[in-house]
Amino acid sequence: MEYTVKCSKCGKEDWDNTSWKCECGAPYNIILEEKFYVNRIERKNYSLWRYKKFYPYIKDSIVTLGEGFTPIIKVEDNLWFKLDFLMPTGSYKDRGSSILVSGIIENLKGINCVSEDSSGNAGASIAAYCARAALKAKIFVPENASGPKLFQIKKYGAEVYTVKGKREDVSAAAQNVKDSLYVGHSWHPYFKDGIRTLAYEIAEQMDWKTFDNIFLPVSAGTLLLGVIAGFIHLLDSGIIDKMPKIIACQTSQVSPLYHKLKGGKYIKPEKILSVADALITTNPPLLEEMYNMMKKIDGDAEIVNENEIIQAHTILAKKGVYVEPSSAVAYAAYLKRLKEKNLSEKENVLIILTGSGLKSAL
Ligand SMILES: [Zn+2]
Known part of the structure; x- marks a missing residue:
């Protein structure tokens, strides 16, 4: 068998492909049984479908708008951006x-x-x-x-x-x-499973060398879990030799994962009043799974306040990069860590920029 579909909590493998959750209430995940091989990439396809061989449940029916294979740009000596907002609908989704x-x-x-x-x-x-x-x-x-x-x-x-x-x-x-x-x-297991292409692209575009750190925004958790799944697949297949340090970035108003990882209690605000209006999941169904995976890979988390987000959003624009404020959260967290000397300037960093600024109000 090329893949299995398993409940993320109880491990049951009884998915009938029309149900969206297990009887126990937890979501299902797709688990690939095959290793990643570089020579199975369809190199002439410049979309995420170059990794089609690693999606064994899709053979003929490709529905595409040309998504994926978004650029990585180097912006400073040790800093790169993955421009994943350059997508058909303007987001990594x-x-x-x-x-x-x-x-x-x-x-x-x-x-x-x-x-x-x-x-x-x-x-x-x-x-x-x-x-x-x-x-x-x-x-x-x-x-x-x-x-x-x-x-x-x-x-x-x-x-x-x-x-x-x-x-x-x-x-x-x-x-x-x-x-x-x-x-x-x-x-939905298919949706979540699509995100692992992001890890494949990052690794391939950097010639299979891994970044020391990857900063990304976290709300519902599909981006975080998809990226981790992709890197674990590459690591287990012997394609990369280390896991990048994944830093999950949240706002101080919506930070359930940050608090679970750092040991504090998260109290959600009466009303979320943040410029990061795409990061609103105060009670994510994937929280337990995110926590477990972050523990497994020794990931880390950071939070930023409104001022830090607004400043980071402006600095990005002044570099020519116009994203939505929610995407600037990852860059704000990076700047905070640099300022507080929680990040060595010698370590290289990738920031995943997830959503276009063209459909935000700021
Ligand atoms: Zn279950």
């Missing part, structure tokens, strides 16, 4: 959506409608790939959702449903649509 929608078209023949809860980049990304595949998308959003990302979702032709109440109520509405497959980006 297209990695998950392309694999998700391709996986559905290939393996779930009767499905013609999916549902998702997100008024942000994930909603826009899934709406775009559904449009590409002529799948109907029902996107559930909180009643106060607004702005360019919502326009984008609607323009792709998704049906948008506004839900009153808490964030959990929006999720519950999306999870209970009749005749529709729930593809919540924190939950």
